[in-house]
Amino acid sequence: MRVKGKRILVVDDEAPIQRILRRNLSVGGYEVFVADTGKQAVEMVQMHQPDLILLDLCLPGELDGVDVCVQVRQFTHTPIIVLSAVTEEKQKVKALDLGADDYLTKPFNNDELQARVRACLRRAGTKEVLNEREPEILNSEDQYLHMDVARRLVRAGANEVRLTPTEFELLRQLMLHAGKVLTHRSLLRAVWGPEYGEEADYLRVYVRQLRLKVEAEPSHPKYILTEPGIGYVFRSQGEF
Incomplete structure (x- = not known):
């Protein structure tokens, strides 16, 4: 740029x-x-x-x-x-x-x-x-992960992925803010509501399940990365 x-x-x-x-x-x-x-x-x-x-x-x-x-x-x-x-x-x-x-x-x-x-x-x-409008289609930079927000459709590669409503919203928040570090508190409040904020262990369970569904190698995630002690970040290929 x-x-x-x-x-x-x-x-x-x-x-x-x-x-x-x-x-x-x-x-x-x-x-x-x-x-x-x-x-x-x-x-x-x-x-x-x-x-x-x-x-x-x-x-x-x-x-x-x-x-x-x-x-x-x-x-x-x-x-x-x-x-x-x-x-x-x-x-x-x-x-x-x-x-x-x-x-x-x-x-x-x-x-x-x-x-x-x-x-x-x-x-x-x-x-x-985007004039501050949230996009209806979200993609990773390499196009491997694709989310159609309106149709609530997620694909990982050529495969459609079935996500629970909570998993879908968690992934949407991460992809929407791709490259930005989202803290445990901000993710919990965005996905589960303002009364949440301290349940980091609770969030880890959902992130683990989400990785199992959308990452090609869940034990070595490429997209949903952990920022130790902070939260999570969605990294598109070549982001940095």
């Missing part, structure tokens, strides 16, 4: 990380802005309307990364990639639940950064084309 003119806001208070991200993203063809604090980040999102936000969770001042995510989501759907340390696992899950689109765990390499950025921008572009 063309990146010329795409604006990225980097929110991080560590000068060395700012320099590395600015250099690597600029070389990739992006226009880069930098914010040091959460308050400054919210102001810059409003001012510059970036196409993507790279958001560190541990920020100085009144607003940390989670607070920024909450405030930004009140007025924009701009994709957010959370930058976090391994020790910030709970904050990372909370940020994803509040609307962040993906995450990178520090330290990360430039290839991984560039791939995640491209994927997020690609998904955001697709949403704009």
